[in-house]
Amino acid sequence: MILPALFFYLFAAVCVASAVMVVVSRNPVHSVLYLILAFVNASGLFVLMGAEFLAMILIVVYVGAVAVLFLFVIMMLDVDFSELREGFLEYLPVGLVIGGIFMFELLLIVGAWVINPAVTKTITAAIPTNVSNTEALGLVLYTKYIFYFQIAGLVLLVAMIGAIVLTLRHKANVKRQDITVQNARTPDMAMALRKVTSGQGLQEADAAEWVK
Amino acid sequence: MSFSSAGYQLQPVLPELVLAVGSMVLLMIGAYRGQGTTRLVTTLATLLLILTGVLILMLPSGKLVTFGGSFIVDDFARFLKILALIGSAATLILSTEFLSDPSRRIFEYSILVLLSTLGMMVLISAGDLIALYLGLELMSLALYVVAASHRDNAKSTEAGLKYFVLGALSSGMLLYGASLIYGFTGTVNFAGIAAAATTATPGIIFGLVFLLAGLCFKVSAVPFHMWTPDVYEGAPTPVTAFFASAPKVAAMAVFTRATLTAFPGIVPQWQQILVFVSIASMALGSFAAIGQKNIKRLMAYSSIGHMGFALVGLAAGTVEGAQGVLMYVAIYVAMTLGSFAIILAMKRDGQALEQISDFAGLSRTNPLLAFFFAMLLFSLAGIPPLAGFFAKWYVFVAAIKANLFTLAVIGVLTSVVGAYYYLAIIKTMYFDEPVGKLDPVRIELRGVLAVAGLFNIFFFAYPGPLVSVATAAAKSLF
Numbered sequence: 001m002i003l004p005a006l007f008f009y010l011f012a013a014v015c016v017a018s019a020v021m022v023v024v025s026r027n028p029v030h031s032v033l034y035l036i037l038a039f040v041n042a043s044g045l046f047v048l049m050g051a052e053f054l055a056m057i058l059i060v061v062y063v064g065a066v067a068v069l070f071l072f073v074i075m076m077l078d079v080d081f082s083e084l085r086e087g088f089l090e091y092l093p094v095g096l097v098i099g100g101i102f103m104f105e106l107l108l109i110v111g112a113w114v115i116n117p118a119v120t121k122t123i124t125a126a127i128p129t130n131v132s133n134t135e136a137l138g139l140v141l142y143t144k145y146i147f148y149f150q151i152a153g154l155v156l157l158v159a160m161i162g163a164i165v166l167t168l169r170h171k172a173n174v175k176r177q178d179i180t181v182q183n184a185r186t187p188d189m190a191m192a193l194r195k196v197t198s199g200q201g202l203q204e205a206d207a208a209e210w211v212k
Numbered sequence: 213m214s215f216s217s218a219g220y221q222l223q224p225v226l227p228e229l230v231l232a233v234g235s236m237v238l239l240m241i242g243a244y245r246g247q248g249t250t251r252l253v254t255t256l257a258t259l260l261l262i263l264t265g266v267l268i269l270m271l272p273s274g275k276l277v278t279f280g281g282s283f284i285v286d287d288f289a290r291f292l293k294i295l296a297l298i299g300s301a302a303t304l305i306l307s308t309e310f311l312s313d314p315s316r317r318i319f320e321y322s323i324l325v326l327l328s329t330l331g332m333m334v335l336i337s338a339g340d341l342i343a344l345y346l347g348l349e350l351m352s353l354a355l356y357v358v359a360a361s362h363r364d365n366a367k368s369t370e371a372g373l374k375y376f377v378l379g380a381l382s383s384g385m386l387l388y389g390a391s392l393i394y395g396f397t398g399t400v401n402f403a404g405i406a407a408a409a410t411t412a413t414p415g416i417i418f419g420l421v422f423l424l425a426g427l428c429f430k431v432s433a434v435p436f437h438m439w440t441p442d443v444y445e446g447a448p449t450p451v452t453a454f455f456a457s458a459p460k461v462a463a464m465a466v467f468t469r470a471t472l473t474a475f476p477g478i479v480p481q482w483q484q485i486l487v488f489v490s491i492a493s494m495a496l497g498s499f500a501a502i503g504q505k506n507i508k509r510l511m512a513y514s515s516i517g518h519m520g521f522a523l524v525g526l527a528a529g530t531v532e533g534a535q536g537v538l539m540y541v542a543i544y545v546a547m548t549l550g551s552f553a554i555i556l557a558m559k560r561d562g563q564a565l566e567q568i569s570d571f572a573g574l575s576r577t578n579p580l581l582a583f584f585f586a587m588l589l590f591s592l593a594g595i596p597p598l599a600g601f602f603a604k605w606y607v608f609v610a611a612i613k614a615n616l617f618t619l620a621v622i623g624v625l626t627s628v629v630g631a632y633y634y635l636a637i638i639k640t641m642y643f644d645e646p647v648g649k650l651d652p653v654r655i656e657l658r659g660v661l662a663v664a665g666l667f668n669i670f671f672f673a674y675p676g677p678l679v680s681v682a683t684a685a686a687k688s689l690f
Contacts, residue, residue, distance in 0.1 A: 146220070147279040151334055151346040154232060155353060158327050161239070162357035165320045166372075 008048055015041035028074045036067045053134040224276040224285045227267040227293075228333050234260040235326035242319035250311050250319040254304055257322035261301040261329065268293050275688065277339065281401045284339040288538075291685035292336045292465040295542055299458030300329040302549045302664075305656050306556055307450035316448075321361055325454065328354035332462030336469075341390040341400040344466055348386070348430065351459060352379050358454065359447040371446025378429070378439045386426025392419030402474035410477040417481055424485055427470065430463035431519045432512075434492035444512035449564065452508055453552035456515050457545045464519070464541050468526055468534055472689050479529045486527035491622050493520025498629040506566050507555055510633065511548075514592060517630055518544050524623050525607035528614035534686035535679075536606035542678060543603040543671070547591050550664030554585045557653040557661070565650075568637060573646025581653065582641045584665040589638055591668050593631035599671035 018041065021034040039062045046055035131139070141149055222229070238260070242253050268290055276285040304325055311321060331350030338344040356379060360372025394400050396415035397408035409416050429436040444452045471482050497517020504510040522544065525536030558565040565571075575582040591600035604627060611620040653661075671678075 143219075144280065147225075147282050148342055148346060150232075151343070151350060154327060154330065155346065155350050157236075158324065158350060158353045158357070161320050161324060161327075162353065165318060165324070165357055166360055166363055 004048055008045070011041045011044040011048070015045065029071065032067060032071045032074060035070070036063050039063045039067060051133060053132075053137060056134075220280070221276070221278045224271065224278045224337075225283060226271070227264045228330060228337075230267055231260065231264045231326060231330050231333070234263075235323050235330065238326070239320075239323050242323065247317045247319060250317045250322075251308075253319040254308065254311060254322045257326050258301050258304045260326065261297050261304070264329075264333075265294055265297045265301075268297075279343075281339045281403065282343040283334075283337050285337055286688040287681075287685040288465070288469065288534075288688045289337045291538060291681055292461055292541070293333050295545055296329060296332045296336065296458045296461045296465075299461060299545050299549065300325055300332075300454070302660055303450060303454040303457065305660055306453050306549075306553060308656050309556070309654055310448055310450045315364070316362060318361060321358060324354040324358050324361075328358070329458065332458060335462045336465040338466055338469070339402055341394065341402075341405075344470065345383075345387060345390060347462075348426075348466070349383065351462060352383070352430070355379075355455065355459060358451050359443060361451065362448045365448075367446035368448060371443045374446075375439055375443045382426045382429030382436065385422050385429075389419045389422025389424075389426060392416075393423065395419075402470065405474040406476055409475055412478040412481045416478070420475060420478070420482060421485065423470065424467075424482065424489075427463065427467045428489055431460060431467060431523075432516055433489045433519050433523060434496045434516065435489075437493070437496065437516045440516055441509045441512040444515075445506055445508045445566075449508065449552065449556050449566075452511070453549065453556070456511060456548045456552065460515065460519065461541050461545060464522055464537060467523075468537055469689065471526065472529065472534060483527055483529055486523055487616065487619050490520045490523035490527055491619065493517060493523065494623055494626040494630075495520075498626040498633075501630070501633045504633070505568055507558075507568055507571075507637075508566055510568065510637075511551065511555070514630075514634075515548070517626070518592075521604060521607055521623060521627070524616075524619055525610050527616060527619060528607075528610040530610060530614055531683075531686050531690055532610035532613055533607070534689055535682050536603075536610040538682040538685055539606045539678065540603040542682070543591075543599045543668075546664045546667050547588055547600055550584065550588045550661055550668060551592070553657045553661040553664065554581060554588070557581060557650070557657045559651040560648055562651065568640060570647065571637060571641050572644035574641040574650075577646050577649050578653070581650075581661075584661055586638045586641065587665060587669055589634040593634040594627050595631070597672040599668045602671065602675060 015038050018034040018037040022031045022038065025031050025034060039058055043055040043058040043063075046052070046058065235257070238253050238256055241256075242249050271285060271290070274286075277283070304322055307321065307325075311317060328351050331347050331352070331354065333347075334343060335347030335351060338347050356372055356376040359375050360369045362368035390400070392415060393405060393409075396413060396419060397405045399405060399408060425436060429439075432440040444455065447455065471486070475482055493516050497513050497515075497520055501510050501513035501517070504513060518540075522537050522540040525533040525540060527533070528536070555566070556564075558570060560570075571585075574585070587598060591598035594600045594604040604623075608620045608623055611617075611623070
């Protein structure tokens with residue numbers, strides 16, 4: 001019992017601390033890195049709760065894709081973040097109000113739980129205990145919901161085609177890496193051995209080959 | 213042909229499977245062979261649409277249901293799927309010239325039209341809210357991209373972006389409504405919702421309003437029409453022709469199926485929403501079009517008005533009403549495709565003409581084109597004996613039989629107002645001085661125009677087949 005509690009406090013503490021650092025760190029790149037740390041710790045919390053599928057999805061989707069995308073955007077866009085931060089105190093009241101609302105909602109939930117523990121049972125469907133939730137999803141996703149799954153796949157295909165159609169531009173004279181050509185390259189193609197007569201240097205005919 | 217997966221019959225989705233796999237094969241051909249294959253891919257895509265249509269006609273008759281009620285093939289679905297396929301195939305034919313320009317040789321255009329059509333077919337067959345949403349997204353996402361497909365043109369990209377942002381908003385509303393309906397009925401299946409929603413509780417009405425708002429956006433009915441004129445004007449003209457035809461069919465289909473099969477217990481609730489929406493659409497479509505100078509914007513307002521007229525039939529909530537909607541949509545698609553074939557034919561020295569003043573004196577420079585356009589405009593205005601008159605006739609008769617007299621009277625009055633701007637174009641064509649000669653009309657435009665125009669003119673002589681098919685289709689919903 002003590003070990004899960006220890007891990008819970010470890011993950012929760014790191015998660016909250018890194019969430020704070022996302023907001024206060026001066027360098028936006030650091031903010032994103034802290035965000036990734038927060039995600040990883042949140043997924044640790046999910047594992048503790050037995051929601052291993054959500055934990056893995058959080059790592060794969062949020063850390064692997066979304067956060068890295070954020071990082072790209074921040075590095076590519078020339079946004080002056082120090083300017084954005086100047087209004088930090090101005091926005092503090094609004095932030096406090098929103099934080100207060102969250103706090104109030106949390107208290108409501110906790111209150112309901114304390115007053116009547118049975119209420120938590122009524123807001124979720126029955127949770128089967130004999131299968132892991134990845135297995136439970138897998139059992140229906142490709143069988144019962146195959147139609148939705150396939151159509152969702154086609155939606156993603158359209159998104160991919162759309163992104164390519166709207167953004168890819170074929171430029172002439174772009175040098176691309178051609179791995180087969182690289183692998184097929186032999187020393188004979190790259191080097192030419194010449195006997196250089198001392199005092200005379202390379203002849204014109206040799207120079208032409210060097211250029212090639 | 214009785215193959216199945218996980219206990220589900222796959223035969224009802226055979227046309228969709230062929231369309232999906234076929235479009236992926238065409239995608240591979242295009243991706244590996246380069247943009248030079250655009251013409252080949254477009255031709256094959258058109259043939260694939262025809263093949264899909266043939267497969268739909270070859271399905272066993274009666275009501276086929278699969279995937280646990282998510283996918284329904286009945287006469288209603290067959291009728292509208294064939295109509296959507298005709299709209300998409302005609303669009304691909306109309307796009308030939310647009311795609312032949314070297315700077316716009318994008319083979320993905322046809323693939324996106326195919327996938328959008330697949331979305332429409334899923335939408336038309338949708339038997340529950342999840343299939344409805346997925347079909348709608350598949351259809352719309354491809355439409356956003358084709359709207360912006362002329363990406364070096366600022367107006368085209370603006371149209372795509374505008375359509376995308378407002379479309380995402382409407383999807384959000386639709387999902388919100390769907391989640392409320394699910395929450396209050398405990399099911400996403402239309403039949404299940406119909407069984408649960410026998411009395412109008414506030415929760416269900418709330419969800420219904422949001423669901424209808426999302427659907428109104430897709431058929432561009434007032435008050436969710438704002439995107440239509442800008443998107444129609446900004447998108448390349450063949451794409452506008454596409455927007456005005458096939459997606460409207462699919463959206464109208466799901467509108468009809470969702471209201472009639474999922475909420476038959478609370479007809480008065482959605483009836484008043486539809487009465488308001490159709491009156492507002494008819495009025496705005498008629499009055500706002502008067503001041504338009506650009507023919508594509510005018511067609512946008514015209515389509516808003518026509519969707520209002522089609523919704524009159526749906527507001528009736530009866531078999532006659534549903535039949536009226538089906539007739540209206542079928543005739544509307546023919547009129548729209550014909551009109552856009554003419555708009556695409558309006559070129560001088562390779563420059564597309566989009567102003568109404570450019571039509572001046574068309575009767576002398578190209579009398580045949582002017583005659584066909586005049587006939588189509590008379591038909592859009594609803595003047596007998598052209599097809600458009602019968603379309604309006606069926607929806608108004610249905611409204612009167614359902615005791616919606618105010619709606620029918622307002623509908624007739626707005627169609628009189630609408631006739632003004634259609635007649636103004638005819639006046640420009642026949643009585644104004646010609647500006648100059650047009651370029652020769654391309655063969656594929658002539659083909660589409662001939663089919664659509666002759667259907668429109670001679671529909672009154674032999675309306676039987678369409679009427680009987682539409683009646684059977686409407687009956688399959690009840």
